[in-house]
Amino acid sequence: MVIDGFRDAIKELTGGVGVDVVVDVVGGDLFTDSLRSLAPQGRLMVVGFAAGQGIPEVKVNRLLLNNVDVRGVGWGAYAMAQATYMQEQWSRLVPMMESGVVKPPIGATYAMEDFGQALVDMDERRTLGKSVVRIRD
Known part of the structure; x- marks a missing residue:
């Protein structure tokens, strides 16, 4: 959920309790609300x-x-420390993408010249x- 006033919406949806986990990819002004x-x-x-907007404190x-x-979730640092992890994950993920079970959100498509x-x-x-970026049409 990423909307203005999401904190109030979460409190309303949870009866004022709040949620167990917030995954924050945005940071900035929303960090404190998260x-x-x-x-x-x-x-x-x-x-x-x-x-x-910089790194929140x-x-x-x-x-x-x-x-x-x-908790910081540093994908790159974790993958570097776990030598076989990336290959294991890709071997599970690629079939899901090929079958359409997982569909990465495509925001923009560019020709190679762009x-x-x-x-x-x-x-x-x-x-x-x-x-x-399309390499060829």
């Missing part, structure tokens, strides 16, 4: 900072108030989902 949306003993999983007293955790524009669009955060 933290406040947690139920006691909840966990905030920080995956990225797509908002492009945690006031640790917020963690103590409800015994909540903030590759430079694709990089600019990603750098300026104008794309959502995956960006695809």
